[in-house]
Every structure is written in structure tokens, then in C-alpha cells.
Amino acid sequence: MEPILSIHNLSKSFMLHNLDKHIKAIDRVDFELQEGEFVGITGKSGSGKSTILKSIYRTYVINEGSIWYISKRFGRMNLAEASEREMVYLRKHEIGYVSQFLNAMPRTTARELVEQAIVEMGNGEDFAKQEAEHMLAHFELDEYLWDSYPATFSGGEKLRLNIARAMVKHPRLLLLDEPTASLDNASKIKVRELLEQLMREGTTMLGIFHDLEFMKNLCHREYNMQNGIFSAI
Amino acid sequence: MDDFDRPILSVNHLSKQFGPGCIHCSSGQSDSLIKNYCPTCGTVYACRDISFDLYPGEVFGIVGESGSGKSTLMQCLYFDQEVTEGEALIASYKNGEANIFEESSQQKRYIRNHQLGKVYQNPILGLRMGFSSIGNIAEKLIAAGGRNVGAMEARGRELLEHVNIPIRRMKEPPKNFSGGMQQRVQIAKALSNNPPILLLDEVTTGLDLSVQANVLDLIKKLQRELNISMIIVSHDLGVIRMLADRTMVMLDGKVIEYGLTDQILEDPQHRYTQQLVHSLL
Numbered sequence: 001m002e003p004i005l006s007i008h009n010l011s012k013s014f015m016l017h018n019l020d021k022h023i024k025a026i027d028r029v030d031f032e033l034q035e036g037e038f039v040g041i042t043g044k045s046g047s048g049k050s051t052i053l054k055s056i057y058r059t060y061v062i063n064e065g066s067i068w069y070i071s072k073r074f075g076r077m078n079l080a081e082a083s084e085r086e087m088v089y090l091r092k093h094e095i096g097y098v099s100q101f102l103n104a105m106p107r108t109t110a111r112e113l114v115e116q117a118i119v120e121m122g123n124g125e126d127f128a129k130q131e132a133e134h135m136l137a138h139f140e141l142d143e144y145l146w147d148s149y150p151a152t153f154s155g156g157e158k159l160r161l162n163i164a165r166a167m168v169k170h171p172r173l174l175l176l177d178e179p180t181a182s183l184d185n186a187s188k189i190k191v192r193e194l195l196e197q198l199m200r201e202g203t204t205m206l207g208i209f210h211d212l213e214f215m216k217n218l219c220h221r222e223y224n225m226q227n228g229i230f231s232a233i
Numbered sequence: 234m235d236d237f238d239r240p241i242l243s244v245n246h247l248s249k250q251f252g253p254g255c256i257h258c259s260s261g262q263s264d265s266l267i268k269n270y271c272p273t274c275g276t277v278y279a280c281r282d283i284s285f286d287l288y289p290g291e292v293f294g295i296v297g298e299s300g301s302g303k304s305t306l307m308q309c310l311y312f313d314q315e316v317t318e319g320e321a322l323i324a325s326y327k328n329g330e331a332n333i334f335e336e337s338s339q340q341k342r343y344i345r346n347h348q349l350g351k352v353y354q355n356p357i358l359g360l361r362m363g364f365s366s367i368g369n370i371a372e373k374l375i376a377a378g379g380r381n382v383g384a385m386e387a388r389g390r391e392l393l394e395h396v397n398i399p400i401r402r403m404k405e406p407p408k409n410f411s412g413g414m415q416q417r418v419q420i421a422k423a424l425s426n427n428p429p430i431l432l433l434d435e436v437t438t439g440l441d442l443s444v445q446a447n448v449l450d451l452i453k454k455l456q457r458e459l460n461i462s463m464i465i466v467s468h469d470l471g472v473i474r475m476l477a478d479r480t481m482v483m484l485d486g487k488v489i490e491y492g493l494t495d496q497i498l499e500d501p502q503h504r505y506t507q508q509l510v511h512s513l514l
Contacts, residue, residue: 018507
């Protein structure tokens, strides 16, 4: 079967004009992901793990290489060359991204945040309301928090909301950038349960984890990143 | 493919110069220009070969420092200025086949009243400060051919309610209102004929933070509920980050960078954009 994501010769460096300096983040990364697979990436801070995810999500502009993805809507496409318009669509419908930071819209309640993610995909308001409540409850986010602004949340609460927002879309490809970094054990277990559920639904996932214990028995395969070089474990 | 790839507005090679140009500046291409100004003939090249597409329901951001040509571009699109060169096509006008800059002045008026809405940074440009607020809205409705007073008043009330102006104050002139309220009346007026495209030029600049938030929330709400396409010009990256999916960066009348908004903010390519992003916070 053709892999859902295949990355060839991916390199990314940053040109810092103010320092007149080139910084190489990742160098000729190659790997493939089969549909339904869960692949983990480990490595030290600053080794370039997040750069891979951000390049796939197109937050970063890559210098070299290709990122072939099989989209439900557009068929086989190179994400590095997709139009911005197509990327906006994919982000709303097919590719999810969860980071350790919550980029919440100001003055938007937790409930609205999750609802908007569902409405973005073309669902009705009633359905969105129902799904959002279901997801917030599943993450055991206290009900009194649902209608308050996430800016006031604790780190763990923010993260759970962040994951809920990405998961509620049931994305085809989910990118996880250290989603469990600041969670306590109970929350980690919650996240793990949800990831397992997504796996059963056939979601393909690529995740960065510091927490090796967490990754064990969850990922199908693992890669290690060291100084911008990528290798299978 | 289907309508996915069809922009509602397509701007191609738009240029606007103020001044005659001379042999030294050769239509803005020469290296002898100081930024976008020709020291020999005094011509300013405000917009140089600008192209972009706006898609249905999207918010498109334009950032750049003062004097980069953002407002001139918006003025050209709303016929406040005449372009020097270039074309703009609107999908909902003559099936997107007519360059709106070459239409008759009568047709331009039609486009302005039916296809576009504009909100200016300075409410004095968008409103008649001495007329009643509802009268300001009626003015745009009349310009678009409205004649039924009852229907226009009903529409005016509906719009003012939508932008949170208390109905009991609808007969008051905007000069009695605070800056934020004036912007909201402008937005109501711009929306009055249900235009598919809304042009927002620095609409929150100069407002205090809480009022800014209030206006931004309104814009966000309108975008969600009406699925209207918007161009938002701002030098405030925070505003762009909050509202726009895609962003274009201008400097000295030229476009130096296009991208997804988070890419512009996290991985800016151009020297100037990097400087701009580093100036944030």
C-alpha cells in the first residue's frame, strides 16, 4: 500500500538576517508512514524534532525535499508545494496539530473553541454543541471551566483542551508535539486513552514524546533525532 | 476542480504612482529610487505590481509599516484612487470577466455599492458625522437603489443591533459616539447591502485595548455568521494573527512575502518581515 505520508530528503535551515547567519535544523530526513500507523520521535531538545512536524504542517517553509501526503480531498500531493488555500483546507479538515502550548483565541471560551473546530469542518451548530460537550466531558475538564476563558487555565487544563480541540475533528493525520509534556499522571492516562481510541479509528499519528515510558507499547515504530540527523530505532 | 480554486477577488499587477515619473525612475524599476520615491522627479511609487487572490469566506491579512502602500492599495480597490496599471476581477460581477478598474463610473458606483464595503481607520472618511447613525446606513441603501423608507429603517435597525449599537441611540449622529462605536456604525454601514467583500483598513488603530477587542470580536463574529470575505490591513501583527488565515507583507509599495499567517510569524523569510516579527512583544 502506498504510504499516507512519505518524506524524502527533507532539509530545513533558518536564515537569520539580523545575525547574518544560517542555522541548519534538520538534514536530509527520510521516512514513511503507513495509514493507521503511530510513529514516535525521540531526541534531545533542540535536535530538530519539532521542525519536522512544523514543516509538515507548513508553519515552516522547507529548503529542500518533498512531503508527499495522500489527501482525501486532493489525492496525492506534495505539502511543500501545496497552495496556501489547500493548506488552510487541510488544516481544517484533515491534518491536526497539537502542541504543548495553547494558541487560544482571546476572549473565546473553552466550549466555543471546541465548537468552532467542529463548525469549521462544515458541521451544524447543534451537532457542534453536542460533540464539544461530549469531548470536554471526556477529558474531565471541570464543567465550570467550559464557559470561562482558557487564558485563566492551568497548564494541564490548557493542554487537555488543546488536545480535545484537535481530536474532535478526527483528523486523518495527527501531529503531536510533546502533548504530554506538562501533564500529571492522571491526565496522561486520559490522553493515552484518547490516542488509543484514535488509533482504533484508523488515525495516522506522528508524535514527539520526551516521556519514553509513555511511548512504550503505544507507538508502532520509533525514530531518534540527533543533531538534525534522523534514524530508526 | 470545483469552486474551491475560484477566488472571489483577483488582483493582478496593480500599480499606483503619484507623479509623472521620469527617465531616471523608469516606472519604479530603477535602483535610483529612495525606498519608493524618485529623488529626481519626486514621483512616489505607492503600489508596485501587486497581485493576490481573495477566496470566498476567507480573511486575508496585509501587514507592513506606515508608507508601505497598504492603504493606497485599499483605496484603489474601492475606487477612492485611480490605479496607474493593473486589473481586479470580482467573481460575482460579470462572472469575474471584467476588469473593474476599466468600467464606467456608473458601473464603478454599482460595484462600490453592491459588491464592496469599506471601513476606514478614520470614521470621518466613512461616515457623515452630523447625520443620524441610521441615516448613514440609509445613505448607502439609497445609493444602492433602496426607496422604501420602512424597509430601509428596518434594515438599519437590524444592522445596528447586529453591531451592538443600542437602538434608542440610532437617531444620534456618530459625532456623539465614542471611537469604538463610530467604528461599529461604519461596519454596519459597510455591511448594509450584503457585499461579498469587506475591506477593513486599520479599523482598530487608535482605539483603546478593550474597545479594540470589542471591534475585533465583532469582525470575527460577522465573518463566522455571514461567511463574508475580508481583506484586513493592519500594522498590528496581533490583529492579523487573530483574524487572518493567509497574510501578505508589504514594504515600499511591493509585496515581499506571502504565506500562511503562522508561517509568516514563525518562519518569516524576508529580512524586513523578520525585523517586524522580532518587534512584536
